[in-house]
Amino acid sequence: MTTISKEANFLTLINVFTVNPANQQRLVDLLTLATENSVKKVTGFISSSLHKSIDGTKVTMYAQWKSTEDYQNMRNNPTASPYLEEALEIAKFEPGMYEVVETFLPSN
Numbered sequence: 001m002t003t004i005s006k007e008a009n010f011l012t013l014i015n016v017f018t019v020n021p022a023n024q025q026r027l028v029d030l031l032t033l034a035t036e037n038s039v040k041k042v043t044g045f046i047s048s049s050l051h052k053s054i055d056g057t058k059v060t061m062y063a064q065w066k067s068t069e070d071y072q073n074m075r076n077n078p079t080a081s082p083y084l085e086e087a088l089e090i091a092k093f094e095p096g097m098y099e100v101v102e103t104f105l106p107s108n
Helices: 021-037 068-075 081-090
Strands: 011-019 045-052 058-065 091-094
Touching (some): 021 045, 021 081, 058 068
Antiparallel strands (some): 011 091, 045 058
C-alpha cells in the first residue's frame, strides 16, 4: 500500500518516461510486466503506482522502497533488465530519488 508521509522515511522514486504516443501503451505494458514479474518480488519494495499522461507523451511511475540499497539491488537484478532495456528503446527515462517533506489534505 502506498503511504505518502514524511514520517514513513521511505525512498521515493519518481520515474518520468517521455514516449511517442504510439508507444505509450506498449511502455505501460512493459513496466507492468517488469513490476509484476520481477520488481515487486525484490526485498525492500513497498509499492508503486503507474500513471500515463492524457496526451500520450509521458508515463510516470511513483515507487517506494525501504532504502536506496534495496532499490539498487533491484536495479542489479537480471530479471528486471530486459524490460528496462526494451523500455529504453522506445522512451527517454528521467529518474529521480526523493524524500517526502510534507503532505497536504483539504481543509474541513
